[in-house]
Amino acid sequence: MALGVAAVALLALYTPARSIDLAPLWNFNDPAASEQRFRDALPTAASDDALILQTQIARTWGLRGDFPKAREILRSVEPQLAFAGAEARARHALEVGRSYVSAAHPAQSVDADAKERARAAFLAAHDLALNGKLDALAIDALHMMAFVDTAPEQQLRWDQRALEIATESSQPAAKRWEASLRNNIGHALYQQRRYDAALAEFRRAVALRERGGDAEALRIARWTEAWTLRALDRVDDAIAIQTRLEGEYAAAGAPSREVFEELELLYRAKGDVEKAARYADRKTTGR
Numbered sequence: 001m002a003l004g005v006a007a008v009a010l011l012a013l014y015t016p017a018r019s020i021d022l023a024p025l026w027n028f029n030d031p032a033a034s035e036q037r038f039r040d041a042l043p044t045a046a047s048d049d050a051l052i053l054q055t056q057i058a059r060t061w062g063l064r065g066d067f068p069k070a071r072e073i074l075r076s077v078e079p080q081l082a083f084a085g086a087e088a089r090a091r092h093a094l095e096v097g098r099s100y101v102s103a104a105h106p107a108q109s110v111d112a113d114a115k116e117r118a119r120a121a122f123l124a125a126h127d128l129a130l131n132g133k134l135d136a137l138a139i140d141a142l143h144m145m146a147f148v149d150t151a152p153e154q155q156l157r158w159d160q161r162a163l164e165i166a167t168e169s170s171q172p173a174a175k176r177w178e179a180s181l182r183n184n185i186g187h188a189l190y191q192q193r194r195y196d197a198a199l200a201e202f203r204r205a206v207a208l209r210e211r212g213g214d215a216e217a218l219r220i221a222r223w224t225e226a227w228t229l230r231a232l233d234r235v236d237d238a239i240a241i242q243t244r245l246e247g248e249y250a251a252a253g254a255p256s257r258e259v260f261e262e263l264e265l266l267y268r269a270k271g272d273v274e275k276a277a278r279y280a281d282r283k284t285t286g287r
Contacts, residue, residue, distance in 0.1 A: 019087050020049040022056060031060035051077055051088040055095045062098050070099040086132025090125045094141055097121030101147045115148050122148065130165075135174035139165050139181070146184065152191035159184045179208035179217070183224065190228060199228045215252075219245055223258060230266060239266050255287050 025037040038053045038060070045053055058073040074096055081089055101110050101118035122141045129137035142162035146155040163181045166174050186201035202225045209218040226241035242262050249256040264279035 019085075020045065020052055022052070025056070028063065031063040035060040047080070048085045048088045051080055051084055052091055055088070055091040058095050059098065062095070062102060063104055065104060067099045067105070070095065074099065086128055087134055087137065090128035090132060090134060090137045090141075093121045093125035093128060094137065094144070097125060097141070097144060102144070103147065105147075119145070119148050135165050135169040135171045136177060138162075139174055139177045143177075143181065143184065146188075152188045156185060156188040156192075159188060179205045179212070179221070182208065183221065186224065186228070190231070193231075195228055195231045199225065199232065202228055215248075219248060219256075223256075223262070227262060230262065230269070233269075235266050235269050239263065239270075242266065255282070257283050257286055 020041065025034060025041065027034050035057050038057045042050055042053055054073060054077045058070040061067070061070040061073065074092060077092065081092060084092075097118040097120075098104075100114040100121070105114075122144045126138050126141035129135070129141060139162045142158050142165070145158040149155065149158065159181050163178065163185065166177045166181055169175060182201045182205035186198045186205065189195075189198035189201060202221065206218070206221045206225055209221045212218070222241055223245055226238040226245070229235075229238035229241070242259055245256065245259050246263065249259060260279045260283040264276050264283060267273075267276040267279060
């Protein structure tokens, strides 16, 4: 959206108040409940915070697969953006991009036009965020570009650019992106069959997750490490990790089909038909 000279001058003078903390309001597993919390916060929200809340309401509709509804909400607040701060504008651009391309979109629904609309929006969000010294949002925008440019070498370039921001930033929210970005870089390298390099990234992600407090994220990171060890024919090392994960998921009361599948493949590689068949059955039953 083009801004007039007067609007640009006013933006230069604008100093937004500290923005709302969205984390306690989000439950990505329940977008409808998250939407209600955002709406409950609207009546007492300052102008920029209200805009930010509207962008998140739009995102909840995208997570539910209703992308036209998400864009309808985003269009409704566009007139207020001219005098908004950097975060509100960056979040708006980011959600416009996600309304065209995201992990929630069925692959067949993303055509060339959608990708170009998303590209423009994500790059605009990145620029707005960097100019506003909002490193985590700039990273978020770059990591979304991997859904636009899906070839592994393209994804690798975007995620490496995002990682540079994360590792150079002094902002905790940006620092928290590093483990996820290491994981994404590892996947891109894996797709290129650069397994040793992928393993190094996955192990860095494991180390970062070990310092965090998210047990499930740590288990996923360890699973990915073992997955790569299997690709490197380091079967016994992979079995050791997956067996440990099997026990952890059992203790958590949530057996993992993905772990059972890997153990099936690993024991087939060892020629242990009996154990492979046992895990094939557990993969099917989920227990």
